Amino acid sequence: MINKIASSIAQSLSGIRDGSTVLIGGFGTxxxxxxxIEGLIEQGARDLTIVNNNAGNGDTxxxxxxxxxxxxxxxxxxxxxxxxxxxxxxxxxGRIELELVPQGNLAERxxxxxxxxxxxxxxxxxxxxLARHADGSPKETRRIDGKDFVLEYPIHGDVALIKxxxxxxxxxxTYRKAARNFGPVMAMAAQRxxxxxxxVVELGRLDPESIVTPGIFVSSIVRIDRVATxxxxxxxxx
Amino acid sequence: xxxxTKRSKQELARRVAQDIFDGAYVNLGIGQPTLVANYLPEGxxxxxHSENGILGMGPAPAAGEEDYDLINxxxxxxxxxxxxxFFHHADSFAMMRGGHIDISVLGAFQVSERGDLxxxxxxxxxxxxxxGGAMDLAVGARQTWVMxxxxxxxxxxxxxxxxxxxxxxxxxxKRIYTDLATLACTAEGLELIDKVDGLSHxxxxxxxxxxxxx
Numbered sequence: 001m002i003n004k005i006a007s008s009i010a011q012s013l014s015g016i017r018d019g020s021t022v023l024i025g026g027f028g029t030x031x032x033x034x035x036x037i038e039g040l041i042e043q044g045a046r047d048l049t050i051v052n053n054n055a056g057n058g059d060t061x062x063x064x065x066x067x068x069x070x071x072x073x074x075x076x077x078x079x080x081x082x083x084x085x086x087x088x089x090x091x092x093x094g095r096i097e098l099e100l101v102p103q104g105n106l107a108e109r110x111x112x113x114x115x116x117x118x119x120x121x122x123x124x125x126x127x128x129x130l131a132r133h134a135d136g137s138p139k140e141t142r143r144i145d146g147k148d149f150v151l152e153y154p155i156h157g158d159v160a161l162i163k164x165x166x167x168x169x170x171x172x173x174t175y176r177k178a179a180r181n182f183g184p185v186m187a188m189a190a191q192r193x194x195x196x197x198x199x200v201v202e203l204g205r206l207d208p209e210s211i212v213t214p215g216i217f218v219s220s221i222v223r224i225d226r227v228a229t230x231x232x233x234x235x236x237x238x
Numbered sequence: 239x240x241x242x243t244k245r246s247k248q249e250l251a252r253r254v255a256q257d258i259f260d261g262a263y264v265n266l267g268i269g270q271p272t273l274v275a276n277y278l279p280e281g282x283x284x285x286x287h288s289e290n291g292i293l294g295m296g297p298a299p300a301a302g303e304e305d306y307d308l309i310n311x312x313x314x315x316x317x318x319x320x321x322x323x324f325f326h327h328a329d330s331f332a333m334m335r336g337g338h339i340d341i342s343v344l345g346a347f348q349v350s351e352r353g354d355l356x357x358x359x360x361x362x363x364x365x366x367x368x369x370g371g372a373m374d375l376a377v378g379a380r381q382t383w384v385m386x387x388x389x390x391x392x393x394x395x396x397x398x399x400x401x402x403x404x405x406x407x408x409x410x411x412k413r414i415y416t417d418l419a420t421l422a423c424t425a426e427g428l429e430l431i432d433k434v435d436g437l438s439h440x441x442x443x444x445x446x447x448x449x450x451x452x
């Protein structure tokens with residue numbers, strides 16, 4: 001019998017090793033698996049490489065993980081935000097490595113990892129500073145049909161932490177609105193994918209036509225409470 | 239000395255919106271370009287794309303109706319129109335890179351006469367770099383339009399012979415909509431589309447410091 005439902009966040013995250021590459025979903029306020037990130041801080045793995053669109057806000061969630069000193073490197077598209085002071089300080093003091101990747105290349109590099117693609121030529125970034133490796137050497141380029149492209153490699157994750165809406169014991173997932181963002185491609189790109197869901201449903205309850213991430217890409221799901229949003233969305237019941 | 243009035247931000251947004259056609263799939267960049275949505279001509283249907291995974295994005299919700307799972311690329315709450323769809327990031331950027339988005343409207347620090355774009359970094363020492371979707375938006379859409387003031391606060395032209403700021407994309411900008419004139423970037427340099435009343439062609443060329451055909 002297949003049962004991917006974890007009984008707790010701690011159980012879902014057990015065994016994550018030092019040195020892992022951890023893909024973390026979310027964009028803005030949508031789809032950030034905050035409970036799993038807090039769980040990862042407690043779990044204690046160190047020397048991590050984190051892949052996320054941003055580099056954390058405020059002092060909790062991803063910023064809290066960075067603050068814990070367990071992140072060696074971050075791969076992201078937009079680290080600078082008004083309240084990204086934790087990252088800013090680590091970066092300025094040389095205590096974290098940054099690989100800046102255009103957002104579409106980030107998504108495609110994850111997709112490529114999940115799809116078994118060795119590398120791909122993309123027009124994004126050609127002729128810019130981001131068409132260079134960390135050591136300053138140029139990335140491989142090629143002109144195809146009169147258009148210039150840069151060679152980009154996949155980003156494989158050891159672990160992906162994503163936030164979905166509903167899941168079943170086979171690991172099938174649905175998402176809610178723009179909270180989907182990086183979830184489906186990160187789920188594909190990691191050896192082990194852990195999804196938090198607000199609802200665990202009986203097998204067969206999710207409409208097969210509406211499943212966004214099929215369970216084959218998911219290792220475990222863990223139910224979390226729905227956090228109240230400040231306005232609209234899901235308000236706390238009175 | 240001739241007298242002319244600059245287009246206000248609203249007038250500039252209205253000018254850009256005039257050129258958006260019925261049935262267009264459009265991505266409006268963060269900042270000034272988002273204003274364009276308020277001025278789309280009556281009677282046409284335009285589908286707005288948001289890079290975080292939305293087609294058919296609607297206006298901001300009424301106060302108290304915000305849903306933080308429904309936000310735009312600038313991370314502000316938005317609404318959905320009937321017919322809208324959600325999708326993941328790789329699909330969203332495939333829409334851009336794959337040439338499915340008709341028009342991408344972006345802000346800029348500098349644009350070269352041949353359409354090179356600099357809008358992601360001022361290259362300032364010690365600044366934390368951040369690129370987001372800027373490079374994908376610049377090269378992916380069928381047409382990339384820039385919307386900006388023609389001059390910096392110091393009076394220097396942001397339309398230049400060659401960008402001095404770090405590039406976002408090469409030869410990708412087709413049109414530049416500014417508070418003083420609308421210009422086309424071509425392999426042969428700048429071409430005038432329109433300019434504000436009272437601004438002479440010679441004055442415009444002097445402000446830019448480059449020849450403008452037309």
